[in-house]
Amino acid sequence: MALNAEDEEFDWEPPSEAEMKVIQARRERQDKISKLMGDYLLKGYKMLGETCGQCETILLQDRQKKNYCVACQELDSDVDKDNPALNAQAALSQVRERQLAAQDSPQVGGASSGDSSLSVSGLPRPEHCEGAASGLRGPLLAPPAPAAPASVPGLTSCNVATVPKPVRPIQTPVPAPAHTQHPAVSCAEEALLQKLRWAAQELQQSTAVEASAQLCGLIRSCAESLRSLKELQQP
């Protein structure tokens, strides 16, 4: 049970500062998970005997017999934080590390907003990047604070959305540099407009109230997605 300094077989050094930060972050995350779980238990959720497949957190089940994982669905995923494809900051630090390792000298000021791991133009300043990155993400992602488990038009949602969205336009993992029309964005726009047309046609022909309401919802989300796409195109 104890780690002894006298034990010669196992050398143990105190954790470095970086490791301490990681430990601290993990502990805070664990505290947040416990607090959320306590809240849900008091709300009447049932604690199941199974754990989530991705993060090993204990699953909760609500009154409607739906399973719910507090870590995956409410907190920012621990793993995604380090994945450069999903996180601007992670990509940035990866780029910086690569540059430091290769001893690159040119430092062009005027950072671009993009963090694409494919193209790099100098050493972008973090705050500029973060702002741009958040602008890119803005209306599309749910705020990281724990929200009610409603379906949000975000990147990750384990709940079943009530209105099936046929297209999620900003699923592209790479937020593109804004000046040129990225082919993915134009492709997405086209698909959206197509769906919009189709939905409008269906709406004209539809006789049921439920179906009409769903089609209206679809049209609304297409319009919102189009608006977000337009914002993407602007710097």
Add this chain to the structure above:
Amino acid sequence: VQQQPPAPLGALVQVAEALEDVVRRCVGPRGGQVFFTKDTGEALITREGRRILTALQLDHPVARALVGCVSAHCVATGDGAKSFILLLAALLRGIRATGGSPVAGWRSSGQTDPCGRLEARRSACQLLSFQTQVLDAVVKEHVAPHATSLFSHTSPAEARRALRLLLEAFFRGRAGQVHCGLLAEMACDFYHRWNCERDRVGTLRMIRDHFPELHTSVTGFPTSKSRILQGLVLHRDLTVYCPAEGPTKAAVLHTALQPLLTEADSTLIISSSHQFHGWGTWVAGQVEQNVASLENLQVKLLLSAVKQTDLVLYHAKKAGMSVVECLDMEELSLFCRLSGVLPLTDLADLVDNAHVASVTFCQPVVLGSRRYTHVGIPEGRDFLPHCLVLCGPAEGLTNQCVSAFGDAIRENLFYSNTLIEPGAVLPAGGAFEFLLHHYLLKYTSRTHCPDTQAACRLVAEALLSLPRQVYAHSGTGGHFLKVYTSFVSRIQSGEPARPVSLGPEGLESVACKYDLLVSVLQCLGRLLSVDAIIHTTALLRLYTEEDLN
């Protein structure tokens, strides 16, 4: 039936921390209450740890085992569910922190590896041996001398004050700041009115065992209307009431005074109406005779466990006797015990005086919306019986009051274990934890075994989580540190045998605190040494030894 590997340490910690978060909101004098509602509309307001934990829906086997341990502990001692969970979570966190590299061990899915299990099992065995070998000795030699005894005060006023402080601290935790003074005062009063001093253990045991019969809960009134009544309240109304002045005699009946027409499982054949009339006359004669025998013994109050017939009631009223029917067997047995008589089971005993009890008065009493019977019992050999009327605005709050009262008697006054004598108390607010923490750390410097050192440090650190939580709710953030440092300086400068006082926060029982720690260590040992979890779909039928023979 499917088997799965046992829960890794991470899952244990997660379960414990989730439950800890639930109970943490209600800890300490300024903690809150939890309001439960059911779909049927029932509402329950409580801050009692055990109630809250059993009301949660938990399917996880570790969580259910934990709540089972907590319930068992609370049934034995009467309190401590929240502290149990807090201490257990702190110990688990400590074990996780020391076992293996903290970074790698956090979310490694390789906790099912045999090394992890062996390590956990070793920790469990170590903790149990640590408790018996080291902890017992430390508590007995170092912590116990600091405690004062409730029952050894010379002046009765001092003793009463000490008891009041002890009960006030207890009620502050259970019933909240508002009512703790009133309930503590009532409990003190109750204890003294029973004249417990002559045979303390026996009387307290009787109060503890018969507490459900000794109290009446009344809903719809403010708690301040609670009071103590002399004698006993029987929870049935008088069927026949003939007011009588002064002391009277009472008889306890377990049978009907009117002879039965037939026995069960037998057939009665009536061949003529003449026979039927004859039988009727005979029955009437018997009833008159029985009632006359009772009258000869000067019985004016009949306490019956069964329903008596109208003929009996008519004759009783004619003879001026009051009758109470359909009483609970437990109440009747308590009455018999308090007044020292035997109940009448055979009508042939009607001439015997040993079945007749004397009561000082008998009258109906209205409590809340019901009418009950209030009988006065003369002073017995060792005690003077009293009973409680506990009021509360809503049913949940009344029940909370009642259970707090019952547990107060059970835990504080009665409880003892082999190490610590009953009535040993320390100031509330963390004195026990600080003292034990201090002495455990001192012990680590004296011992050379690294395992014992690690165990000492683990338990010492975990102990501090309790006062930290209690002080967390108070206004100033640094309050805990202030108290702790002032305590440490005092303990280091003062003589070891002098009792420590932390201020007028109240007192708490040392035996209960120590038993809580022991229970937690044993529960932890059990949880860590689980080898397999088997899920069954059918209900388990538990065989006893008699079934198997």
